[in-house]
Every structure is written in structure tokens, then in C-alpha cells.
Amino acid sequence: MALLEIRDVTRRFGDFVAVDAVSLSIDAGEFFTLLGPSGCGKTTLLRMIAGFDQPDSGRIELDGRDMTGVPPEERNVHTVFQSYALFPHMTVAQNIAFPLRMAGCPAADVAPRVQEALDDVSLVGMDRRFPHELSGGQRQRVALARALVNRPKLLLLDEPLAALDAKLREKMQLELITLQKEIGVTFVYVTHDQEEALALSHRIAVMNKGRVEQLDQPQTIYSAPRSRFVADFIGECNLLDCTVQSSGDATLQLDVDGLGGVRATGPDTAKGRTGQRGTLALRPEKVSIARELTAADCTNRFAGKVFDYLYTGDVTLYIVEVDGGRRLEVMLPNNAVGRSSKFFEPGDAVQVGWRDDAGHFLED
Amino acid sequence: MTPARGIGRLAVGFAIFGYVFLYVPLLIVIAYSFNDSRLNAEWVGFTWHWYEVLFADEQMLAAAGNSLLIGVVSSAIATVLGTLAGYAMHRWRLRLLPILVVTPIAIPEILTGVSLLLFFVVCNVSLGLVSITLAHVAFCVGFVAIVVRSRLAGMDESLTEAARDLGASPWRAFRLVTLPLIMPGVIAGALMAFTLSIDDFVITFFVAGVDATTLPLQIYSMIKIAVTPEVNAVSTLLMLLTLLLIVVAARVSPGALRGE
Numbered sequence: 001m002a003l004l005e006i007r008d009v010t011r012r013f014g015d016f017v018a019v020d021a022v023s024l025s026i027d028a029g030e031f032f033t034l035l036g037p038s039g040c041g042k043t044t045l046l047r048m049i050a051g052f053d054q055p056d057s058g059r060i061e062l063d064g065r066d067m068t069g070v071p072p073e074e075r076n077v078h079t080v081f082q083s084y085a086l087f088p089h090m091t092v093a094q095n096i097a098f099p100l101r102m103a104g105c106p107a108a109d110v111a112p113r114v115q116e117a118l119d120d121v122s123l124v125g126m127d128r129r130f131p132h133e134l135s136g137g138q139r140q141r142v143a144l145a146r147a148l149v150n151r152p153k154l155l156l157l158d159e160p161l162a163a164l165d166a167k168l169r170e171k172m173q174l175e176l177i178t179l180q181k182e183i184g185v186t187f188v189y190v191t192h193d194q195e196e197a198l199a200l201s202h203r204i205a206v207m208n209k210g211r212v213e214q215l216d217q218p219q220t221i222y223s224a225p226r227s228r229f230v231a232d233f234i235g236e237c238n239l240l241d242c243t244v245q246s247s248g249d250a251t252l253q254l255d256v257d258g259l260g261g262v263r264a265t266g267p268d269t270a271k272g273r274t275g276q277r278g279t280l281a282l283r284p285e286k287v288s289i290a291r292e293l294t295a296a297d298c299t300n301r302f303a304g305k306v307f308d309y310l311y312t313g314d315v316t317l318y319i320v321e322v323d324g325g326r327r328l329e330v331m332l333p334n335n336a337v338g339r340s341s342k343f344f345e346p347g348d349a350v351q352v353g354w355r356d357d358a359g360h361f362l363e364d
Numbered sequence: 365m366t367p368a369r370g371i372g373r374l375a376v377g378f379a380i381f382g383y384v385f386l387y388v389p390l391l392i393v394i395a396y397s398f399n400d401s402r403l404n405a406e407w408v409g410f411t412w413h414w415y416e417v418l419f420a421d422e423q424m425l426a427a428a429g430n431s432l433l434i435g436v437v438s439s440a441i442a443t444v445l446g447t448l449a450g451y452a453m454h455r456w457r458l459r460l461l462p463i464l465v466v467t468p469i470a471i472p473e474i475l476t477g478v479s480l481l482l483f484f485v486v487c488n489v490s491l492g493l494v495s496i497t498l499a500h501v502a503f504c505v506g507f508v509a510i511v512v513r514s515r516l517a518g519m520d521e522s523l524t525e526a527a528r529d530l531g532a533s534p535w536r537a538f539r540l541v542t543l544p545l546i547m548p549g550v551i552a553g554a555l556m557a558f559t560l561s562i563d564d565f566v567i568t569f570f571v572a573g574v575d576a577t578t579l580p581l582q583i584y585s586m587i588k589i590a591v592t593p594e595v596n597a598v599s600t601l602l603m604l605l606t607l608l609l610i611v612v613a614a615r616v617s618p619g620a621l622r623g624e
């Protein structure tokens with residue numbers, strides 16, 4: 001049985017539907033992420049799980065128990081707030097001791113458990129500081145230690161790393177993964193940062209306008225997005241309008257507007273529906289670029305001209321104008337060409353190509 | 365001289381003028397309380413005489429005792445009620461409560477005095493210390509509520525939620541997190557209530573009845589005859605008390621005076 005069951009939960013604010021019939025089932029020990037653009041209802045959903053807000057319809061079950069009407073303090077769920085919400089009038093140790101005191105933990109046990117929690121997040125020796133005497137990263141750790149000290153069943157994290165700078169964020173991501181593995185608490189993690197979601201999660205629910213668009217493992221979300229929105233939101237993607245011409249066993253033959261015939265994979269439901277309109281999703285890093293393509297598996301091949309490029313250090317993103325007039329984004333790792341500077345100039349005649357399983361057909 | 369600098373100097377001039385008007389009269393009162401003369405006209409010499417007169421004046425001492433008692437009790441009650449009202453106004457988007465709380469502040473005191481007097485008479489509350497205390501509570505609650513609410517408005521909403529989230533009942537969340545954080549506002553409100561109560565004249569005048577008297581009423585009845593240096597002495601002590609309160613407040617909650 002799943003630890004957390006969200007059944008058909010809807011939350012409205014006036015006419016606006018912030019969370020629209022969401023159903024999710026989250027297992028114990030999972031690192032589960034709600035991913036979506038700002039305003040898609042992630043926080044609203046999280047607040048209903050925590051008990052700060054109630055669904056208008058549907059219900060939330062924790063460990064098989066219906067949580068309707070159960071106040072936050074009686075749910076075995078803790079939250080790490082985006083603002084950290086550390087109590088400014090309490091020291092680090094007092095902050096971490098707070099949930100223990102609320103749970104009626106014997107006074108003699110409090111200090112050792114606080115120390116243990118500080119140790120978990122590498123903050124030993126900071127117990128007498130006040131929150132305002134800590135750096136952003138340290139506050140983040142205190143918030144984590146406080147939320148985890150009495151081992152809740154479920155930890156909710158609302159964009160916990162959003163306020164940190166890029167370097168620290170990366171470090172904290174690794175620490176979060178380790179911490180979650182070590183203590184085995186189920187995490188429900190909210191973020192609008194797709195890279196973060198892909199890096200951290202066991203499973204991701206991609207949300208859009210209050211609905212779950214796709215629920216899958218990170219690899220599947222990335223390589224087999226099920227909607228145009230998901231393909232566009234996760235990573236860079238060429239999204240090309242097209243029509244299904246015919247379908248074979250494993251691949252579809254598509255006619256891409258302004259490009260021509262392309263073979264691609266697609267969902268089973270699209271097979272055999274000749275004439276159906278849709279979108280070809282093609283990741284820039286799956287497209288090869290060369291003056292003369294030699295690789296035999298680049299079965300989809302087009303000639304064109306380099307229109308522009310964007311050098312970003314580890315990779316260069318080329319924009320290639322194919323002879324049909326379409327522009328494609330093509331990503332080339334800089335080490336692949338053995339040099340760190342650009343390889344093609346705007347105006348260079350090039351060939352682009354990709355394998356049949358690189359492109360992915362999305363029904364509209 | 366540039367216009368900006370001219371305006372700057374003008375502002376400084378006005379400020380100095382304002383402070384002179386505020387503080388010079390107070391300094392004069394203090395000085396004359398030590399003046400060895402019945403008249404507040406010229407400096408004759410130093411004396412403790414007027415303080416001796418003051419501390420022998422039974423009526424004045426009784427009035428001062430009443431004022432302190434009423435001040436403490438009414439500001440304590442007003443602080444509790446005002447804090448609750450401020451919290452309620454912040455927590456729930458009520459329409460009526462803010463109007464009920466703020467209106468008494470805007471109503472002319474004389475109107476409040478008359479209406480309270482009528483009310484007490486209608487309700488058969490005998491006029492005296494109790495009626496004065498009730499009246500003071502009534503006009504102080506609004507001030508406390510406003511100070512507390514503005515303090516709450518500046519508080520991170522998620523702190524209270526975090527307390528609940530970590531296992532605190534609503535009451536414990538209020539007592540352990542919300543209250544300590546709004547304490548500077550509560551203390552500032554209490555202080556304000558106490559000073560308002562100690563020096564209120566108009567409303568007290570209406571609801572005091574015949575027996576009870578407070579310091580302002582007593583001073584007023586004395587200066588109807590003449591401003592004796594004894595009034596200067598009692599005023600000086602009152603100032604000292606106010607100053608002491610401000611110092612205490614600053615010690616108890618360093619942010620209170622700066623509105624943090």
C-alpha cells in the first residue's frame with residue numbers, strides 16, 4: 001500500500017482552479033517530485049498534504065488514514081518552507097528541539113537528539129547561533145534538521161534550494177540525495193527547476209495548470225515526454241508540427257512541415273492513424289551535425305546552413321536552417337570536436353541527421 | 365546657496381524650533397520645582413521644599429495612588445484585549461472588528477466621556493475607580509490592537525504555520541512563536557495604554573464621580589486656584605516615571621521603540 005494517496009483532489013480559489021483533479025500515489029521511501037512552472041499549483045497541493053489547506057473535493061490519505069479535517073499538528077508530515085521559517089527568537093538548538101518538545105520527548109533525550117540532527121546536516125558546533133547569524137546554506141540545513149529530527153513519515157520540501165546560489169544548490173542537491181537515502185524518509189519535493197527534478201527524483205509528476213501532465217521516472221520524462229508541454233518544459237527541445245504518413249512496427253513515418261519525411265517513435269495509440277496531426281519532439285543533443293555526415297545510423301538526413309550559434313562552455317548550440325526553411329537546434333559537446341572553440345561558422349553548409357529513435361511523435 | 369540646501373536649512377530650523385517648543389517648557393517645570401519661591405516668576409534658590417509639601421499632601425498622594433492603580437489595571441486589561449483584537453484582525457479578514465476597534469480612537473474624547481457617563485448611569489455602574497478603569501480600557505484597546513496588528517503584518521506568515529507543522533497546537537503556536545515575536549508590539553502597546561491612562565483628563569473627568577480623583581484631575585483642581593510649585597514637583601515626578609517606563613521598555617524589548 002502506498003504511503004500517501006492523493007485521490008482526485010481539487011482546490012479552487014473563486015473561479016480559478018489551482019489544483020484540478022490530481023491523483024497521485026507515493027510509496028514509502030520514495031523521492032517524489034512535483035515539477036511545473038510557477039503558478040501551476042504545486043504549493044497549493046503541498047499545503048493540502050501538510051494540512052494548512054483543505055481540498056474542495058477529493059481526499060488525501062496518509063498510511064491508509066483519511067486526512068480530511070486532520071490539523072497539521074496531528075499529521076506525521078513535516079515541511080521545509082521556501083523561506084525556511086526558522087524561529088528567529090530561538091537558537092539553532094532550540095529550533096531543532098521544537099518538534100521534540102511538541103511531541104513530548106523526555107527532556108533528557110532532547111539534547112542528544114538535537115546533536116544527532118546537527119550531525120546529520122554537518123552543523124555541529126552551531127547550536128548556539130541564532131538564525132540571523134547563519135548563511136543561507138546553513139539556514140537551509142537547520143530547516144532540514146528541524147523537519148527531520150523526529151523522523152516524520154513524510155517530508156515536504158517547497159523549492160528549498162531556490163534561494164541558494166548555483167554552486168551551493170548543486171552541493172545541497174547531492175547532500176539531499178544522500179540524506180534521503182540514509183534516513184529513508186519519504187520526500188515530496190516541489191520545484192520549478194527541471195534539472196533539479198531530473199537529478200534528485202525517483203519519480204516526477206510534471207504539473208501544468210493544476211493538472212498532472214505526466215508521471216514517470218526522470219529518464220522516461222526526458223526521453224519520452226507524453227505531451228508538447230512536457231517536452232518543451234523539460235530541457236531543450238525542437239518541437240516541429242507534422243502529420244503521420246504511415247506507421248511500421250516500431251516507427252512512424254512523418255511528414256514534418258517545412259522539412260519533409262522523418263521517421264520517429266511514437267505512442268502506441270498513434271499507430272495506424274494516417275493523417276493525424278501532431279508534434280515531432282527532437283532533443284538537440286540527439287542531432288548530429290557535420291559538413292558531410294558519415295554515420296550510417298543517421299537515417300534522417302537534411303542539408304542546411306548554420307544560421308547562428310550559442311557557445312556555453314561545455315556545449316555549443318547551433319541553429320541550423322534546413323533547406324526546406326525549418327530551423328533546428330543542434331547541440332554539440334565541445335569535447336567531441338576536440339576543441340573548446342566553435343567549429344562551424346554562420347553560413348557554413350552542413351548536414352544534420354539523427355536516428356529513427358531520436359525523434360518522438362506527440363499527439364496533439 | 366542652492367535651493368536644496370536652503371530647504372535643508374529651513375527643515376533643520378523648523379526641527380530645532382519644534383524641539384525647543386517641546387522641551388523648554390518641560391525644563392522650566394523641572395527647574396521651578398526646585399525653586400525656593402511661591403511664584404513661578406524668577407529663580408530664587410534651590411530647595412527640596414515643594415517635594416516635602418507634595419509628600420505631605422494626602423489628597424495628592426491619594427490621587428497619585430489612584431492614577432497608578434487605574435493605569436496598571438486598565439493598561440493590563442487593554443493589552444490583553446487589544447492583543448487578541450489585533451490578532452483577530454490580522455488572522456481573519458474581518459470587516460466589522462477593525463471599524464469597532466479604530467472608531468473609538470477617532471471619536472472626540474468629550475463625546476466618549478459623555479457617552480460613557482450615560483452608559484454607566486444607565487447600567488447602574490457606580491462612578492468611581494471601577495468606572496474610570498473601564499473607561500480607560502475602552503479607549504486604550506484600540507491603540508494596542510493597532511500596534512499589535514501592524515507588528516503581526518510584518519511577521520512571516522509561515523512561522524506560525526511552521527510551528528503547527530512541527531506539532532504545536534494553535535494555542536502553543538501562538539504562545540511559543542507568535543507571541544514572542546510580536547512582544548515588542550505588545551510592550552509598546554502596553555506602554556502607550558499606560559501613558560494614555562495616566563494622563564487622561566477629559567474622559568476621566570466625566571466618569572470619575574465625586575469621590576474618586578486621579579492625578580490630572582487633582583492637578584487641575586489645584587491650578588484653578590494657582591500654579592504652585594507643588595504642581596511642578598508632581599509634574600517632574602510624572603516625567604521621571606514616563607522616562608523610567610521608556611527605559612524599561614527599551615531593556616525588555618530593544619526593538620519596541622524603533623518599531624521593529
Ligand SMILES: Nc1ncnc2c1ncn2[C@@H]1O[C@H](COP(=O)(O)OP(=O)(O)O)[C@@H](O)[C@H]1O
Nearest residue numbers: 013016018036037038039040041042043044045
Ligand atoms: N490563497 C489563495 N487565494 C487565491 N489564489 C491563490 C491562493 N493560493 C494560490 N493561489 C493561486 O493558485 C495558483 C497556484 O499557486 P501555487 O500553488 O502557489 O503555485 P506554484 O507553487 O506552483 O507556483 C496561483 O495562480 C495562485 O495565484
Ligand SMILES: [Mg+2]
Nearest residue numbers: 039042043158
Ligand atoms: Mg510555490
